[in-house]
Amino acid sequence: MSTETPTNAALFERAQRVIPGGVNSPVRAFKAVGGTPRFIARAQGPYIFDAEGTRYIDYIGSWGPMILGHGDPAVLDAVQKAALDGFSFGAPTEREIELAEEILKLVPSMDQVRLVSSGTEAAMSAIRLARGATGRNKIVKFEGCYHGHADALLVKAGSGLATFGNPTSAGVPAEVVQHTLVLEYNHLTQLEEAFKLHGAELACVMIEPIAGNMNFVRASAPFMKRLRELCTQHGALLVFDEVMTGFRVALGGAQSLFAKLIPGFEPDMSVFGKVIGGGMPLAAFGAKRAVMAQLAPLGPVYQAGTLSGNPVATACGLATLKQIQKPGFFEALSASTRQLVDGLTAAAREAGVPFVGDCEGGMFGFFFTNALPQNYATVMATDKERFNCFFHGMLDRGVYLAPALYEAGFVSAAHSADDLAATLAAARQAFRAL
Numbered sequence: 001m002s003t004e005t006p007t008n009a010a011l012f013e014r015a016q017r018v019i020p021g022g023v024n025s026p027v028r029a030f031k032a033v034g035g036t037p038r039f040i041a042r043a044q045g046p047y048i049f050d051a052e053g054t055r056y057i058d059y060i061g062s063w064g065p066m067i068l069g070h071g072d073p074a075v076l077d078a079v080q081k082a083a084l085d086g087f088s089f090g091a092p093t094e095r096e097i098e099l100a101e102e103i104l105k106l107v108p109s110m111d112q113v114r115l116v117s118s119g120t121e122a123a124m125s126a127i128r129l130a131r132g133a134t135g136r137n138k139i140v141k142f143e144g145c146y147h148g149h150a151d152a153l154l155v156k157a158g159s160g161l162a163t164f165g166n167p168t169s170a171g172v173p174a175e176v177v178q179h180t181l182v183l184e185y186n187h188l189t190q191l192e193e194a195f196k197l198h199g200a201e202l203a204c205v206m207i208e209p210i211a212g213n214m215n216f217v218r219a220s221a222p223f224m225k226r227l228r229e230l231c232t233q234h235g236a237l238l239v240f241d242e243v244m245t246g247f248r249v250a251l252g253g254a255q256s257l258f259a260k261l262i263p264g265f266e267p268d269m270s271v272f273g274k275v276i277g278g279g280m281p282l283a284a285f286g287a288k289r290a291v292m293a294q295l296a297p298l299g300p301v302y303q304a305g306t307l308s309g310n311p312v313a314t315a316c317g318l319a320t321l322k323q324i325q326k327p328g329f330f331e332a333l334s335a336s337t338r339q340l341v342d343g344l345t346a347a348a349r350e351a352g353v354p355f356v357g358d359c360e361g362g363m364f365g366f367f368f369t370n371a372l373p374q375n376y377a378t379v380m381a382t383d384k385e386r387f388n389c390f391f392h393g394m395l396d397r398g399v400y401l402a403p404a405l406y407e408a409g410f411v412s413a414a415h416s417a418d419d420l421a422a423t424l425a426a427a428r429q430a431f432r433a434l
């Protein structure tokens, strides 16, 4: 190894020789915005530092998990202690029970959870369980929602409500997605029609309650209320994918927010990831006891994992969940995020740039357009050129935003008033330069 500091460009070149596209997850390659991805050497608090030693204020936070910022001392301590006791046993541990108890305490819609290692695995397993529990095959998802890369979920809408989906990835056989119906987010009449046509065949409807994979789009309360009614009426399970929103938009996740808007509201099944692992590979899915009893070893639905409930990951997740329950945590996080979004909006207005933003808890989104989009098509119709210029303008000024206009952003408890002020100062310049 050379003793010279490698540049990001040199690392990217080297990476591309041995890793497809130079990255282990596509969005990291900066393909949407162009330019050279930053190779991260280390992180501390709200900052990440690239291989060249440049510091950035981090609004990705590993795409959501780092709600406390990087290197929180209590979390580090828990992880170090756990690592000393062993990395993996492939046998049950008390800490798995503690983490499950902690999650269930905060999410009353579930009686039990199963711990897994990634959001993809959790969503995939939730669908298998929904199919096994209902004895039905068909599922509904919404355009623009991402639930990981299981075959059945890599699908775009077919040519009408009578036809099911088409694969969005090579390598996914058409037969595998023939049971997945893709609907438009927030489209009530289409939802009604879909249930009229297929309600009796539906195992589940999976939804991101606030969609973070088309930047930041809320499901409207009337849409969610009707979705809940239709699922109940037709015996389909309503599955909330809270991999991103869970313990991030509120302590009880997005479902706690919908429960405030819709009396008695609960999803039938929920999927979590990101924050519950605090940056380690950990995810979960859960439901009421009768549904979870269908899972192996109790029931006929198979699901397993060598590293599931990993002792170091559960220590990290548990320490993270403890911190975010401290009094005032979410109030402070929400206030910082709101301050950021309001500040960006004001700075854009000063520069005469069409811009809207929204946020909830520690998650935010913004668009270069005049009104908040309600679905995938309107998100993708926003000004991509302006987004890309703004992204690079901010990156050049030391602010690391998500490198694609369809991704959400994240604020952590470590972002101080000074960090937010520095971000807004950079934004004022970047907006003026557009």
Ligand SMILES: Cc1ncc(COP(=O)(O)O)c(C=O)c1O
Pocket (backbone or CB within 6 Å): 063, 117, 118, 119, 120, 121, 123, 146, 147, 148, 149, 208, 212, 213, 241, 242, 243, 244, 273, 274, 283
């Ligand atoms: C809502 C949602 N579900 C599922 C996933 C997949 O999680 P993972 O990347 O851990 O497989 C993601 C990832 O970003 C997500 O945002």
